[in-house]
Amino acid sequence: xxxxxxxxxxxxxxxxxxxxxxxxxxxxxxxxxxxxxxxxxxxxxxxxxxxxxxxxxxxxxxxxxxxxxxxxxxxxxxxxxxxxxxxxxxxxxxxxxxxxxxxxxxxxxxxxxxxxx
Amino acid sequence: xxxxxxxxxxxxxxxxxxxxxxxxxxxxxxxxxxxxxxxxxxxxxxxxxxxxxxxxxxxxxxxxxxxxxxxxxxxxxxxxxxxxxxxxxxxxxxxxxxxxxxxxxxxxxxxxxxxxx
DNA sequence: CAATTACATAAACTTGAGTTTATATAAACG
DNA sequence: CGTTTATATAAACTCAAGTTTATGTAATTG
Numbered sequence: 001x002x003x004x005x006x007x008x009x010x011x012x013x014x015x016x017x018x019x020x021x022x023x024x025x026x027x028x029x030x031x032x033x034x035x036x037x038x039x040x041x042x043x044x045x046x047x048x049x050x051x052x053x054x055x056x057x058x059x060x061x062x063x064x065x066x067x068x069x070x071x072x073x074x075x076x077x078x079x080x081x082x083x084x085x086x087x088x089x090x091x092x093x094x095x096x097x098x099x100x101x102x103x104x105x106x107x108x109x110x111x112x113x114x115x116x117x
Numbered sequence: 118x119x120x121x122x123x124x125x126x127x128x129x130x131x132x133x134x135x136x137x138x139x140x141x142x143x144x145x146x147x148x149x150x151x152x153x154x155x156x157x158x159x160x161x162x163x164x165x166x167x168x169x170x171x172x173x174x175x176x177x178x179x180x181x182x183x184x185x186x187x188x189x190x191x192x193x194x195x196x197x198x199x200x201x202x203x204x205x206x207x208x209x210x211x212x213x214x215x216x217x218x219x220x221x222x223x224x225x226x227x228x229x230x231x232x233x234x
Numbered sequence: 235c236a237a238t239t240a241c242a243t244a245a246a247c248t249t250g251a252g253t254t255t256a257t258a259t260a261a262a263c264g
Numbered sequence: 265c266g267t268t269t270a271t272a273t274a275a276a277c278t279c280a281a282g283t284t285t286a287t288g289t290a291a292t293t294g
Contacts, residue, residue: 001129001252003281011128012118012282016197023200029241042283044242063240063291071204078198080133083140085195087188118282120251129252146271159253161272180261180270239292248283258273264266 006073009053014038015046022056022069029065123190126170131155132163139173139186146182 001008010016017036021027027035033043047067050056054073059066118125127133134153138144144152150160164184167173171190176183 001280005128005130007124007128007130007133008281011122011124013122013124014282016124019201023204030239039284040241041243041285045282048242065241069201069204070208071201072208074198074201075205077194078202081191081195081198084136084186084188084191087140087186088192091187091189118250125251131252147269156254157271158255158273162252165272182271235294237292237294239290241289241291243286243288245286246284249281251280252278254275254277256273256275259271260269261271262267262269264268 003049004053006053006076009049009055010074010077012046014042015050018043018046018050019055019069022067026066026068028067032067120166121170123170123193126166126172127191127194129163131159132167135160135163135167136172136186139184143183143185145184149184
């Protein structure tokens with residue numbers, strides 16, 4: 001589980017928060033420190049890893065570094081997940097079947113009661 | 118990044134391999150150790166975490182423990198990813214536009230050459 | 235040019251995850 | 265029963281990730 005692995009990169013909550021920020025808008029390091037309440041060196045070190053994994057790009061503006069998102073390295077995770085997506089969809093389907101069945105039985109019961117009265 | 122976090126759980130390569138095995142078929146601990154070439158205590162400890170995170174279920178059969186997959190805890194990851202999926206789709210769209218444009222230009226160029234000869 | 239702003243990086247520390255080795259438990263088997 | 269099979273768990277070790285503190289480096293500003 002080295003940090004060259006995209007799964008380990010997104011396992012860190014602060015890094016996900018950084019990505020979530022960048023998903024909304026490009027940001028400087030200072031923007032991120034203020035928005036997330038993290039120390040500047042910490043944000044910088046996380047950004048370094050995010051850079052190395054290809055998830056963010058930098059652009060210089062005088063002293064500032066403007067970071068922006070590149071989500072494409074996440075496609076691998078998405079592909080891995082897709083195999084499991086089928087599983088839980090089937091599970092949800094079964095749950096819906098179950099609920100539908102319950103609902104139908106309940107409605108039939110109510111119909112019986114009204115006719116009975 | 119505690120191990121009670123589903124992202125950290127799936128960050129471990131061996132754990133993902135275990136899940137991939139269970140995606141294909143339910144397995145005993147021994148099955149997994151042989152298929153993955155890991156020590157028995159290691160597999161057991163990973164399975165413990167997978168159990169605690171709700172990703173696997175156990176069923177006893179005499180001395181054996183048959184593990185099976187429950188993918189539903191992964192829905193959260195999937196939902197988080199979905200926000201980014203739009204991003205890279207747009208990126209792919211742009212790439213396709215680019216390639217289409219190249220292809221069109223190339224075809225036009227070839228048409229010019231044939232008429233020119 | 236001195237002071238400030240924005241950021242990166244190095245050093246040192248802490249903690250916990252992954253792993254191995256050794257041991258406990260519990261069922262099957264002879 | 266004693267032994268083997270299947271698994272869990274405890275103890276101990278290693279190493280690297282996350283964090284803080286301190287410092288370096290550009291570019292900006294007064």
